[in-house]
Amino acid sequence: MKWAVRRMTAHDIKAVLALEQQIPEAPHWTLSDYERCVTNSSESLQRTGFVAEAKGNLLGFCIGKLVAGIGELESIAVISKAEGQGIGRALLQALAAWAQAGGAARLELEVRATNVRAIRFYERSGFRRESLRAAYYQAPEEDAVLMGKSLKSVGNFPEKRIAIRPPEC
Numbered sequence: 001m002k003w004a005v006r007r008m009t010a011h012d013i014k015a016v017l018a019l020e021q022q023i024p025e026a027p028h029w030t031l032s033d034y035e036r037c038v039t040n041s042s043e044s045l046q047r048t049g050f051v052a053e054a055k056g057n058l059l060g061f062c063i064g065k066l067v068a069g070i071g072e073l074e075s076i077a078v079i080s081k082a083e084g085q086g087i088g089r090a091l092l093q094a095l096a097a098w099a100q101a102g103g104a105a106r107l108e109l110e111v112r113a114t115n116v117r118a119i120r121f122y123e124r125s126g127f128r129r130e131s132l133r134a135a136y137y138q139a140p141e142e143d144a145v146l147m148g149k150s151l152k153s154v155g156n157f158p159e160k161r162i163a164i165r166p167p168e169c
């Protein structure tokens with residue numbers, strides 16, 4: 001399947017919401033949460049999202065923010081039929097490149113301690129486990145694993161498949 005990663009826009013939000021609702025492990029946000037990601041920005045907090053699509057169909061997305069020189073991955077999900085094709089990694093690389101272009105030296109994230117699949121994916125993408133935050137998640141209550149990586153080693157990503165514009169939201 002030929003797919004490409006591009007910046008999320010307001011037109012993607014309904015499809016992103018429908019996709020994350022199919023994926024239990026993904027953070028579940030409201031329509032207005034997503035709208036804020038593509039429309040709101042300030043000097044102290046920038047947010048953006050990226051989507052992966054093939055022939056106009058959404059395959060995955062990620063959302064991240066940049067605060068005080070640190071990038072944070074807030075959400076990432078790929079539909080099950082498209083997993084294992086490098087889409088998650090390409091989304092992560094797009095976010096890392098965006099954060100790095102905005103001055104971030106690190107990318108951080110929190111993940112449920114039982115989400116072993118995502119933790120392995122992050123480790124394969126260069127993140128290291130750094131600490132645990134007890135009972136951070138509710139319903140069900142669960143610890144968060146805090147992971148991070150330096151962005152000095154982001155490296156190049158396949159330019160033909162990924163279009164990145166400078167930070168703007």
Ligand SMILES: CC(C)(COP(=O)(O)OP(=O)(O)OC[C@H]1O[C@@H](n2cnc3c(N)ncnc32)[C@H](O)[C@@H]1OP(=O)(O)O)[C@@H](O)C(=O)NCCC(=O)NCCS
Binds near residue numbers: 023026
């Ligand atoms: C985690 C997730 C985003 C990975 O997306 P993906 O497109 O399948 O991942 P990729 O194909 O880009 O894989 C990238 C690397 O992670 C590894 N990886 C992916 N899933 C893995 C798994 N289940 N177990 C072990 N390694 C895994 C791949 O082997 C690959 O490493 P390699 O290239 O060095 O071999 C996807 O499985 C998902 O959407 N999960 C549900 C939502 C979720 O848990 N989100 C995280 C919480 S916010």
